Amino acid sequence: MGARSFGAVALAVVVAGLAVTRVLDNQYYYFAGYVVLQYVVLATAWNILGGYTGYVNFGTPAFFALGAYTAVVLIQSLKAPLAIQLVAGAIISGLLGLALGYLTLRLRGVFFSIATLALAVVLQTMFINWEYTGGARGITLVRPASAPLFGNYVQFLFVVMLGLAVLAVATAWWIERSWIGRGLTAIRDNEEAAECMGVPTLRLKLVATTVSGVLMGLAGAPFPYYVTFVEPTSVFDLNYAVNSLAMPMIGGSTTWIGPVIGAVLLGTAQQIATVTISSALNLLLVGLILVAFVILAPEGIVGLVQRLARRSGERTRRSGV
Amino acid sequence: MSAEAFLDVQGVTKRFGGFQALSAVSLQVRQGERFGLIGPNGSGKTTLINCISGTLRTDGGRIVFADQDITTLPAHRRTRLGIARSFQIPKPFTSMTVLQNLMIPIEYAGRGHRDGVVDEAMGILGLMGLAAKAHVPSAALTQIEMRKLELARAMAARPRLLVSDEAMAGLSSTEVDDILAILFELNQRGITIVMIEHIMRAVMRFSERIAVLDAGEKIAEGGPDEILADKRVEKAYLGE
Numbered sequence: 140m141g142a143r144s145f146g147a148v149a150l151a152v153v154v155a156g157l158a159v160t161r162v163l164d165n166q167y168y169y170f171a172g173y174v175v176l177q178y179v180v181l182a183t184a185w186n187i188l189g190g191y192t193g194y195v196n197f198g199t200p201a202f203f204a205l206g207a208y209t210a211v212v213l214i215q216s217l218k219a220p221l222a223i224q225l226v227a228g229a230i231i232s233g234l235l236g237l238a239l240g241y242l243t244l245r246l247r248g249v250f251f252s253i254a255t256l257a258l259a260v261v262l263q264t265m266f267i268n269w270e271y272t273g274g275a276r277g278i279t280l281v282r283p284a285s286a287p288l289f290g291n292y293v294q295f296l297f298v299v300m301l302g303l304a305v306l307a308v309a310t311a312w313w314i315e316r317s318w319i320g321r322g323l324t325a326i327r328d329n330e331e332a333a334e335c336m337g338v339p340t341l342r343l344k345l346v347a348t349t350v351s352g353v354l355m356g357l358a359g360a361p362f363p364y365y366v367t368f369v370e371p372t373s374v375f376d377l378n379y380a381v382n383s384l385a386m387p388m389i390g391g392s393t394t395w396i397g398p399v400i401g402a403v404l405l406g407t408a409q410q411i412a413t414v415t416i417s418s419a420l421n422l423l424l425v426g427l428i429l430v431a432f433v434i435l436a437p438e439g440i441v442g443l444v445q446r447l448a449r450r451s452g453e454r455t456r457r458s459g460v
Numbered sequence: 461m462s463a464e465a466f467l468d469v470q471g472v473t474k475r476f477g478g479f480q481a482l483s484a485v486s487l488q489v490r491q492g493e494r495f496g497l498i499g500p501n502g503s504g505k506t507t508l509i510n511c512i513s514g515t516l517r518t519d520g521g522r523i524v525f526a527d528q529d530i531t532t533l534p535a536h537r538r539t540r541l542g543i544a545r546s547f548q549i550p551k552p553f554t555s556m557t558v559l560q561n562l563m564i565p566i567e568y569a570g571r572g573h574r575d576g577v578v579d580e581a582m583g584i585l586g587l588m589g590l591a592a593k594a595h596v597p598s599a600a601l602t603q604i605e606m607r608k609l610e611l612a613r614a615m616a617a618r619p620r621l622l623v624s625d626e627a628m629a630g631l632s633s634t635e636v637d638d639i640l641a642i643l644f645e646l647n648q649r650g651i652t653i654v655m656i657e658h659i660m661r662a663v664m665r666f667s668e669r670i671a672v673l674d675a676g677e678k679i680a681e682g683g684p685d686e687i688l689a690d691k692r693v694e695k696a697y698l699g700e
Contacts, residue, residue: 318567325564328553335513335547337539337569337617393555 145312149305156301160294169297173365175406176297177358179304181379182386182398183311184354189384190392191320192347193327198239198255199383201262202232202352204374206359211272211369214280221299221361228360229353236352240345247330256380263375277370280363296365300358307354311395314350323347355383381422382406385429391441400440466491466526466652467512467543467621473520474507474676481507482676484521489621489654494647496667496684497656500696503673505656506548509625512654513545514538525621539569544619546610548626548656552598558585558609559594565617581616588612588642604635611642621652628659636662664688672696 140148160169181199188194206228213219213227235258243254267275286295314320322343325333334340363369382405390401405428409421436443465488474482482504489495499505510516512523514535523531530538544565553561562581570577585591588608593601601609607627614622624643628636640662647653657663663670664684672680672687674696680687687693 321560321564322568324555325553328555329551331515332547332551332553332613333564334535335515335539335545336565336613337536338564339534339536339568341534 140312145309149309153301153305156298160289160291160298166291166293169291169293171410173293173297173300174410175403176300176304177362178382178386178402178406179399180300180307180354180358181383182390182402183304183307183395184351184358185383186387186392186395186398187311187314187323187354188347188351190387190397191314191323191327192344194244194344194347195252195384196255196351197252197380197384198258199355200375200377200379201255201259202235202355203359203362203379204259204262204266204371205232205235206356207362207369207374208266208272208359209356210360210363211278211280214363215271215278221364224363225299225303225357225360228356230356232356232359233349233353235356236348236350237345239352240348244341244344244348259375259380263371266371266375273370275371277368277373279368282364282367292364296361299361303354303357303361307357308395308399310350310354311398315395319343319346378422381425382409385425387439389428389432389439391439391443393438394441397439397441404440464488464490465524466493467654468524469508469512469521470524471521472508472511472518472523474504474511474516475519480676482511482518485673485676485678486521487671487678487681489652491620491652492647492650493652494643494666494668495652495654496663496670497654497673498658498660498663498670498687499673502675503696504676505673506625507676508673509545509623509654509656513543513623536568539565539617539619542618542620543623544569544614544617544621545623546607546614546625546627548629550606550610552601552606552609552613554597554599556598557595558590558598558601558612561598561609561613562616565613569617584612584615587615587645589638604631604638607631607639608642611639615646619651621654622646623654623656625656626658627655628657628662640666 181203185196185199188196209228209231210224213224239258243251246254266272272278282292284292286292289295289298322338325336325338326340326343330340362374386401386405387398389405390399391397405425408424412420412424432439467489469485469487471484471486472482473484485508497505507516511518514533518531522529525541525543528541530541553564559581562584563577566577566581582591582594585594588611590605590608590612593605598609611624611627628639631639636659643653643655643666655663655666667684669682670684670687671678672693679692679696680690
């Protein structure tokens with residue numbers, strides 16, 4: 140997809156989202172839509188490091204929660220507006236990504252993944268013991284009653300998350316096409332060879348962890364106003380780690396559209412399962428779908444579609460002869 | 461001697477835990493030279509190459525390339541200075557086509573002109589006899605094609621010094637001749653070549669000078685005939 144058509148689609152998505160807020164009144168759809176879009180951001184962010192670069196991060200909750208708690212601190216101390224919360228959440232989580240990169244990127248493969256898992260546990264313990272942000276009990280926040288132009292604040296948050304989703308996907312789209320993306324792919328394919336072919340592997344991996352951290356922090360920052368109650372167990376939920384990994388795997392991890400497809404399909408399925416069956420079923424659902432995909436279509440939906448397209452192309456050619 | 465050395469390895473030492481992989485190895489390679497590096501399995505050849513290309517840090521000694529001390533430079537910086545290597549076990553970028561494999565060093569090490577990069581890559585593939593495979597996924601290549609891709613990709617970094625790590629292991633004798641012809645051709649174009657090889661026929665024919673490693677030490681250095689006549693070399697390979 141060229142830059143112009145990508146821009147047109149992105150614009151159309153935002154306009155459609157705005158139009159929806161003019162017609163649709165049922166608040167539930169905004170709550171549900173927000174969660175799906177939040178997963179578009181998280182899955183896309185995860186994929187920059189996990190899909191493009193090949194470093195599997197189990198620490199999504201750490202980045203997400205740090206974004207959320209940054210917002211909590213800013214609300215508590217300064218009553219800062221949402222825009223400030225977003226910028227600060229992005230910066231703090233980005234710095235965490237950079238630090239994680241520096242400390243752990245010399246670790247390869249599974250050792251890196253274990254370190255990211257530990258990061259989430261350490262941060263969670265920290266926030267459980269920090270009284271200012273409510274400690275283990277959690278903290279209740281008062282959402283602004285209304286937002287300018289939108290009236291309803293939840294609709295406003297929905298549009299904000301839509302904007303963040305477009306930003307995240309555009310970032311991934313750009314990286315994929317740039318020299319950075321080609322370098323990241325070389326690292327994923329063979330890191331030693333990449334380094335010997337002139338790719339500054341450490342620097343590029345730091346770019347990946349930082350950008351991924353920034354986007355995850357952005358996804359977390361509006362969360363306090365969305366739920367109005369933040370506690371460690373909910374923002375450090377295993378759901379974020381599993382979903383942000385499973386969605387790109389199911390959608391296809393080598394291209395920007397994969398995480399989007401995965402997040403929209405799986406996120407929507409989870410929302411439907413939550414209201415029709417039970418919220419506890421979500422992870423089971425994700426687990427089963429993930430197992431099925433790993434076995435039957437390891438390259439995700441995008442890879443499956445490409446494979447089928449190639450096969451039908453060959454068949455047409457053969458029947459043409 | 462070191463004044464005219466293009467690559468000057470000075471007393472390089474490398475340990476892995478308690479194992480002394482290299483003990484104070486020194487050697488000089490002149491510009492434009494065809495230099496052979498031989499030795500029995502486990503003698504430290506690949507370790508030395510890794511120290512020269514930068515994938516391993518040395519525990520002692522200095523490495524000077526084109527009058528610049530590169531001892532502590534990361535590998536990608538050395539590649540940009542003009543040291544490129546091929547790997548003993550081919551390490552292609554498996555998700556890319558053959559052509560895309562070459563684009564990585566052209567883009568990252570080839571001092572950045574975006575124009576004409578595809579032509580440059582196709583030129584190299586032509587020289588290696590891989591032009592017809594340009595758009596094939598690199599994972600689908602045969603063994604000899606993989607070896608050629610290793611050399612082609614190293615060439616795409618526009619090296620002044622090419623280190624070829626056992627590019628011919630496991631190939632048939634006509635295939636060995638193929639690779640040798642390519643290396644001679646590259647040398648003709650002014651590229652200094654260090655060849656690590658087990659196939660004696662190839663090293664002896666190719667190299668102007670040869671260094672022999674045994675158990676991490678350099679035990680001999682000289683022209684092919686001197687090396688063949690050297691008693692210590694014979695002992696290293698055949699025992700008492």
